[in-house]
Structures are given as C-alpha cells and as structure tokens.
Amino acid sequence: MIDRLALIGTGLIGGSLALGLRAQGAVGEVVGYSRRLETRLSAERLGLIDRPADSVAEAVAGADVVFLATPVTAMDAVLAELADCLPETALITDGGSVKGAVVDRARAHLSSTQLARFVPGHPIAGREHSGPSAATADLYRGHRVILTPLPENAPDDVARIEAMWQAVGARVERLDVAHHDHVLAATSHLPHAAAFAMVSALARLAERYEVFRYAAGGFRDFTRIASSDPVMWRDICLDNRDEILGMLDHYRDELDRLRELMAGRDGEALERYFADAKAVRDALYPVADSGDGRKGGPARPAGE
Amino acid sequence: MIDRLALIGTGLIGGSLALGLRAQGAVGEVVGYSRRLETRLSAERLGLIDRPADSVAEAVAGADVVFLATPVTAMDAVLAELADCLPETALITDGGSVKGAVVDRARAHLSSTQLARFVPGHPIAGREHSGPSAATADLYRGHRVILTPLPENAPDDVARIEAMWQAVGARVERLDVAHHDHVLAATSHLPHAAAFAMVSALARLAERYEVFRYAAGGFRDFTRIASSDPVMWRDICLDNRDEILGMLDHYRDELDRLRELMAGRDGEALERYFADAKAVRDALYPVADSGDGRKGGPARPAGE
Numbered sequence: 001m002i003d004r005l006a007l008i009g010t011g012l013i014g015g016s017l018a019l020g021l022r023a024q025g026a027v028g029e030v031v032g033y034s035r036r037l038e039t040r041l042s043a044e045r046l047g048l049i050d051r052p053a054d055s056v057a058e059a060v061a062g063a064d065v066v067f068l069a070t071p072v073t074a075m076d077a078v079l080a081e082l083a084d085c086l087p088e089t090a091l092i093t094d095g096g097s098v099k100g101a102v103v104d105r106a107r108a109h110l111s112s113t114q115l116a117r118f119v120p121g122h123p124i125a126g127r128e129h130s131g132p133s134a135a136t137a138d139l140y141r142g143h144r145v146i147l148t149p150l151p152e153n154a155p156d157d158v159a160r161i162e163a164m165w166q167a168v169g170a171r172v173e174r175l176d177v178a179h180h181d182h183v184l185a186a187t188s189h190l191p192h193a194a195a196f197a198m199v200s201a202l203a204r205l206a207e208r209y210e211v212f213r214y215a216a217g218g219f220r221d222f223t224r225i226a227s228s229d230p231v232m233w234r235d236i237c238l239d240n241r242d243e244i245l246g247m248l249d250h251y252r253d254e255l256d257r258l259r260e261l262m263a264g265r266d267g268e269a270l271e272r273y274f275a276d277a278k279a280v281r282d283a284l285y286p287v288a289d290s291g292d293g294r295k296g297g298p299a300r301p302a303g304e
Numbered sequence: 305m306i307d308r309l310a311l312i313g314t315g316l317i318g319g320s321l322a323l324g325l326r327a328q329g330a331v332g333e334v335v336g337y338s339r340r341l342e343t344r345l346s347a348e349r350l351g352l353i354d355r356p357a358d359s360v361a362e363a364v365a366g367a368d369v370v371f372l373a374t375p376v377t378a379m380d381a382v383l384a385e386l387a388d389c390l391p392e393t394a395l396i397t398d399g400g401s402v403k404g405a406v407v408d409r410a411r412a413h414l415s416s417t418q419l420a421r422f423v424p425g426h427p428i429a430g431r432e433h434s435g436p437s438a439a440t441a442d443l444y445r446g447h448r449v450i451l452t453p454l455p456e457n458a459p460d461d462v463a464r465i466e467a468m469w470q471a472v473g474a475r476v477e478r479l480d481v482a483h484h485d486h487v488l489a490a491t492s493h494l495p496h497a498a499a500f501a502m503v504s505a506l507a508r509l510a511e512r513y514e515v516f517r518y519a520a521g522g523f524r525d526f527t528r529i530a531s532s533d534p535v536m537w538r539d540i541c542l543d544n545r546d547e548i549l550g551m552l553d554h555y556r557d558e559l560d561r562l563r564e565l566m567a568g569r570d571g572e573a574l575e576r577y578f579a580d581a582k583a584v585r586d587a588l589y590p591v592a593d594s595g596d597g598r599k600g601g602p603a604r605p606a607g608e
Contacts, residue, residue, distance in 0.1 A: 019494070030513045074558040124520045144518060171368055179514070186506050186515045191526045193562060198498060199581040201551075201558035202490050212489045212588055214448060216428045218529040226585045230578035237566050248563050252556060254505035258497060259552050262541050270541055274534035277503040279529045284516055 002164065006063035006090075007032040008056060008078055010043035013123065014069030015135030020168030023137040030084045033059035035074065043132040057085035065164065068094035072235045075102055079109040085112075091162045097232070099177045101239035116152040119161040122180065123170065124188075130229070141169030148177045161295045178193065178244040185243035189236055190251055193244060195226040196233070250280050260281055305529030306468065310367035310394075311336040312360060312382050314347035317399045317427065318373030319439030324472030337363035339378065347436040361389035367466065368464070372398035376539045379406055383413040390414075396422040397465045401488065403452045403481045405543035423465040424474050425449055426484065427474065429490075434533070443572070489547035493540055494555055497548060499530040501548040521599040553589045 002021065007014035010032040023026035033056055034040040041053035056078060060066050066086070069235035070078055075096060076182035082092070092114075096102045099120050106118050125143040145165040149158045162172045175183065202211050237244055261269045306325065311318035314336035327332035336353035337360055338344040344356035357363035360382060370390070374382055376489050379400060386396070396418075400406045403424050410422050429447040449469040453462045466476045478486065506515050541548060565573045 004514070096343050124518060143520075146518065160349070173518075179511075183511055183514045183518050186509055186511070187519045187523055190505075191502060191523050191565075194498060194502060194559070196578055196581040197528060197558045197562050198495060199585050200557065200562075201494075201555045201575065203581070203584045204558070205490055205554070207431075207483075207487055207490070210479070210487045212584075214450065214477075214487050214492045215588065216447075217496050218532075220490055220500060220524045220589060221528045223585050224525045226581050227589075228578075228582070230582055233578045234571055234575040238569060238571055241566055241569065245563065245566060248559060250564075251505045252509070252559060254501045255498070255552060255556060255559075258501050258504075259549065260431060262545055262549060262552075265542060265545065266536055267542055271505065271534050271538040273530075274537045276499050277500040277507070277530050278532070278534055279308075280507045281503050281515075281527050284519065285524060285531075288532065 001026055001028075002065045003028045004063045004065075004216050005030045006053075006060045006066045007043075007049060008034075008059060008066065008067060008082075009071075009074075010034045010040050010049055010052075010067035010131050011069065011132055012134040012139070013125075014067055015046070015048035015132050016125075016137070016139035017067055017069070017095075017123075017164075017168060019135055019137040020146060021164070023034060024167045026164070026167040028046065028298055031059050031063065032057075039132060043135075046132050046135070046169060048132055048135055056081040060085055060087060063087060063090050065161075066090050066092045068092065068096070072096045072098060072102065072239055073231070076105050076109075079105050083109045083114060086114055086117075088113075090117065091160060093121045093164075095116075095121065095123050095146075095237050097122060097188070099180045103148075103150065103177055106138060112152070115150065115201065116154065117157060119147060119149055119153055119158050120177065121147045121165070122184070123165070138169065140165065143170055145170040145172045146180055147172060149174060150177075167172055168273060181243050185240055185247045189240055189244045190247040192225050193237070193248060194251065195223050199223050199226040225235040228260050240260045305330055305332075306369045307310060307332040307563075308367045308369075309334045310357075310363045310370045311347075311373060312338075312363060312370065312386075312434055313373035313374065314338045314344050314353055314356075316434050316436070316438040317345055317429075318371055318441070319350070319352035319370070319436050320344075320429075320441070320470060321371055321399075321427075321444035321468075322374070323439055323441040325468070328471045330468070330471040335363050335367065338372075347439075350436050352436055352439055359510060359518060361387040362393060364389055367391060367394050370394050370396045372396065372400070375536060376400045376402060376406065376543055377535070380409050380413075383409050387413045387415065388420060389422075391420055392417075394421065395461055395464060397425045397451075397468075398422075401424060401426060401492070401540050402543040403484045405450075407454065407481055416456070419454065421460065421461060423451060423453055423457055423462050424471070424481065425451045425465065426488070427469070434523060439485050439569045442473065446467065447474055449474040449476045450484055450530075451478050453478060454481075485544050485547050489544055489551045493544055493548045494551040496529050496532060496537060497541070497552060498555065499527050503527050503530040541594060 005027050018030045030049045031051050031053050032043050033053040043049045044052045123145045165172045309331050322334045334353045335355050335357050336347050347353045348356045397479040427449045469476045
C-alpha cells in the first residue's frame with residue numbers, strides 16, 4: 001500500500017501505473033507533475049491523478065513513492081531537481097528503457113542516501129499511443145517489469161517496488177543494470193534500428209513508389225516498429241549506444257552469413273538456415289500467431 | 305467465364321482461386337492434380353475441385369485455363385510434362401513468387417505457341433496456413449495480383465487472365481518480369497531474409513535465454529515472417545538470387561549509415577533519420593495500425 005504516489009510524467013506510463021494501483025486499492029493519493037501544464041491538467045481531468053503539482057518539489061512533498069515516467073532526456077534535469085527536494089522517506093523508481101544511463105545520472109545528482117532509495121526499473125509494455133488519454137489500468141497486466149536494483153538498495157525497498165508492480169499485474173524480474181541494457185539492445189533496440197533502416201533503405205530506392213505499392217502484410221508487420229517515436233529512439237540510441245553498436249555488428253555478421261549461403265547457391269544450407277530460425281521463432285510464439293487454430297498453420301504469411 | 309479450370313496444385317493458392325471463381329459463378333468444372341494423392345482427395349472432399357486427376361495430362365485434358373499453383377521447385381517438372389499434353393486452346397497462368405525463374409523454365413520447356421499462351425502471375429496474398437483446408441473463396445479479395453505478361457502474349461489472353469483474377473475480387477496490376485522480381489526483392493524477399501537473420505542472430509547470443517524471455521510485442525511483429533516456410537524461402541532465394549543479393553547489400557549500406565550516426569553520437573541526425581522513416585511508414589499505413597483510433601496514436605509500440 002502506497003499512501004501518496006508522486007508521478008513525474010503523467011502520460012501513458014505514469015498514468016497507467018496510477019490507474020492500475022487505484023483499481024487495486026493499492027494507493028491513497030496520486031499527485032502528478034508534467035512539464036507541460038496541459039498534460040497535467042489533462043491527467044487530472046481523466047482521473048489519473050488526484051492533484052496536479054506545479055513543480056517537481058510540490059509533487060514529491062509528502063510522497064512515499066516517486067515514479068519517474070518522463071522521457072529519458074528529461075531525467076537528468078528531474079534528478080537534479082529531486083536531489084534538493086526528495087523527502088527522506090521516499091522511494092524512487094523509474095520507467096526508462098535504458099538503465100545504465102539513468103543510473104549514471106542518478107549517481108551524478110543524488111546523495112548516497114538518496115541513491116540507496118532509487119530502485120531502477122523498466123516496464124516492458126507495448127504502447128500503441130502516448131499521453132494521458134492512452135493510460136489504462138491494465139497496461140501492465142501480464143507484462144514483464146525488469147527491476148535493476150543497485151548494490152546500494154536495501155532488500156526491503158526493492159521488495160516494496162516489486163510489490164507495487166505486482167499489484168498492477170506485472171511479472172517482475174530482476175537483472176543487473178548492464179545485463180538489462182545488453183539484453184534489451186538485442187531484443188528491442190536492434191530490431192527497432194533494423195526496422196527503421198529497412199524503411200529508409202526502401203525509401204531510397206528509385207522504385208520507391210512501386211516498392212511500397214506492392215508491400216503486403218509481412219512488410220507491414222516487419223516495419224510496424226519503424227512508426228515508433230523518433231525522439232525516444234534517438235535517446236535510446238544515444239543512451240545505450242555501445243550495446244546497440246555491438247548488436248548492429250553482430251546482426252551485420254549474420255546478414256553476411258546468410259548472404260554467403262545465397263551467393264554460393266547452397267540450397268541445403270539455406271533451407272536449414274531458415275528452418276532453424278523458424279523453429280526458434282515458433283517455439284517463442286507457439287500457437288497464438290496461427291490465428292484461428294487450424295492445423296498446419298504457422299505464422300502468416302508463408303510467402304508473398 | 306471458364307468452362308473447365310485445371311489446377312496443378314490443389315492447396316491454399318489453387319483451391320482458393322477455384323472456390324472464389326465458383327462463388328462468383330465464373331467457372332464450370334474444376335479438375336485438380338496434386339503430386340500427393342492425399343492432397344487431391346482432400347481437395348475433392350472439401351469441394352475445392354469437382355474431380356481429382358491422377359496426372360498432369362489428365363488434369364489439363366479439355367481445360368481452357370490451367371493454373372500452376374505448385375511450389376516453385378515443382379514447376380520445372382510440371383512445365384516439362386505440360387509441353388506434351390497441353391490442349392491447343394488452353395491458357396496457362398501461375399502463382400509463383402518469383403517470375404523470372406518461372407519464365408525461364410517455361411521458355412526451356414514449352415513450344416513457342418504454348419509459351420505465347422502462358423501469362424505469368426503472382427497473387428500477393430497473405431497466407432496464414434497452407435494446404436487444401438486453408439483455402440477460402442475470399443483469399444484474393446482486395447489483394448493485388450501482379451501479372452507479368454510476356455512479349456509473346458496476345459492482349460486478349462492477358463485480358464482473360466486479368467478478368468479471372470478480377471472475378472475473385474483481386475486488384476490486378478501489370479509489371480514486366482524483371483521489374484516484378486526487383487520490386488518483390490525489396491518489398492518481400494529482403495524483409496523475409498532480414499527477419500530470418502534477426503532471429504538467427506539473437507539465437508546465436510550467449511544470452512539467448514534472457515534475450516527471448518524479454519522480447520515484447522515489437523519483436524514478435526518484427527519476426528513474424530521468420531516463421532514462414534523454409535523450403536519456399538530457400539526456393540525464392542535461389543530463384544531471385546541476384547536481386548536479393550543486391551537488396552541485401554543495399555540494406556547493409558543503410559545499416560552502416562545508421563551505425564555511423566550512432567557511433568558519432570549525432571542526436572540531431574538520428575532523430576531526423578527516425579522521423580523520416582516513421583513518416584514514410586505512417587504514410588503507408590495511415591490509420592489502421594492505430595487500433596482504436598484514439599488520437600495521438602501512431603503504431604505500437606513507441607518503445608519497449
């Protein structure tokens with residue numbers, strides 16, 4: 001149970017946590033601050049927060065948990081402000097997609113006692129929309145939240161943040177900071193970079209018009225993540241640069257490997273290559289993708 | 305109106321054409337041949353065909369349209385057989401994903417009068433399942449079918465195949481053979497290769513378990529096409545090898561370009577890069593991806 005939750009950032013991520021906690025009766029009051037007045041008023045009107053605050057200091061006064069749900073770019077300024085106004089008893093956690101860079105900023109700005117009360121986290125939830133109006137009480141239900149506790153954290157504090165996420169239905173896991181950034185570079189950052197690059201590569205073709213005209217369902221699925229927010233992805237690329245660069249190199253090596261099989265017309269090896277990848281992918285998503293459950297149905301489309 | 309349609313291949317692609325034509329009253333009798341007895345009996349039982357044939361020759365006897373809907377690998381043998389048994393009045397078309405290789409095989413096997421009656425085609429329809437049981441009358445409704453007429457084709461024959469596809473609701477377009485294979489390499493073959501390579505790259509990581517464990521919706525969408533049929537994709541890669549190799553190089557250059565922006569920490573250029581790609585992608589799929597139509601909603605997920 002949280003008596004007073006302070007949201008710094010009252011959009012989808014912060015607002016959904018507040019709604020979820022409220023739906024479970026797991027929070028008393030929610031106070032929210034967003035840089036833009038319009039956003040915090042909208043969050044109040046939509047019932048995400050009980051009370052808008054005009055500053056970070058006002059928002060966190062009397063809070064027992066502070067959730068940083070701003071874009072990662074804003075975190076530096078917010079952490080600097082927090083250092084001067086954080087109540088002694090407040091726990092802090094965040095929702096940033098990259099953890100190393102956030103922790104570095106926290107170490108730069110917070111005192112050692114404040115830092116000990118910062119339990120970094122990353123809710124892995126798909127986000128179709130952004131802003132307060134997109135917030136829902138069940139955004140995190142069934143989704144993973146990765147906590148990356150610091151050596152300085154007290155086990156009870158980590159357990160409390162874990163319980164908060166569990167209250168909204170999330171499956172909480174723990175990784176260390178570097179491992180989180182490495183795994184997410186592979187699983188999320190690299191695919192996003194590859195999708196953005198795919199759309200750019202095709203847009204650069206002279207036959208751009210025909211290319212997109214004849215794109216089918218597979219292309220649509222493949223490039224969906226290239227519709228993601230450019231500012232957020234700029235920040236992720238800057239904040240997790242080294243890991244993503246490593247993954248890009250790893251991916252390029254893999255493309256070269258496939259290219260070689262094709263160049264050498266090695267049908268047997270190509271079939272094995274595709275079958276191995278398909279086996280991995282089908283094991284990850286066993287049934288759900290086959291739609292109506294008719295037998296013989298792997299994912300769509302088999303070919304276009 | 306087709307009096308007798310011969311299907312060579314009675315699975316999803318052939319069966320769906322037959323069902324669609326029948327639903328429109330646009331075909332008299334449908335005779336079907338598949339290499340496997342079980343497949344053609346199943347096609348008969350499911351009402352895709354009126355009568356199973358025990359050979360290509362038996363299937364095409366008396367047909368006015370022959371539709372080749374076998375895997376591309378089988379086309380060579382089928383075309384060789386057709387050369388000996390094709391009725392003089394029959395038109396031929398096919399559903400292969402690569403056109404140059406199919407046309408080369410047709411040129412190798414068919415007489416010049418037979419070749420003149422072969423109008424190559426490629427229905428671009430998503431295929432969640434395969435086999436006769438997956439066939440539906442509306443598979444092609446609203447989907448594009450690309451015809452790649454040969455210089456030898458009579459305009460009336462091309463128009464007749466076009467009318468056949470229009471009867472089942474397809475939007476028919478014409479491209480020349482080389483242009484088709486180039487455009488499809490970009491739009492379908494490259495993304496499939498990139499998705500297979502992505503799954504393989506991640507499977508090769510030491511952290512394979514964690515990597516896939518923390519994969520979210522974006523990764524799922526991005527890799528859906530890596531669940532496609534390995535044999536079909538082996539064949540496409542062999543049949544359209546040169547175009548796909550060129551596209552892989554083009555894509556690698558693009559990844560290098562993005563890598564350079566990241567390596568140089570060029571935030572402004574990164575944001576512009578992502579924004580440009582997003583603009584192209586959003587223009588392609590303006591509303592449908594935003595789900596419930598709430599405002600502020602591009603495609604999911606903005607970040608994971």
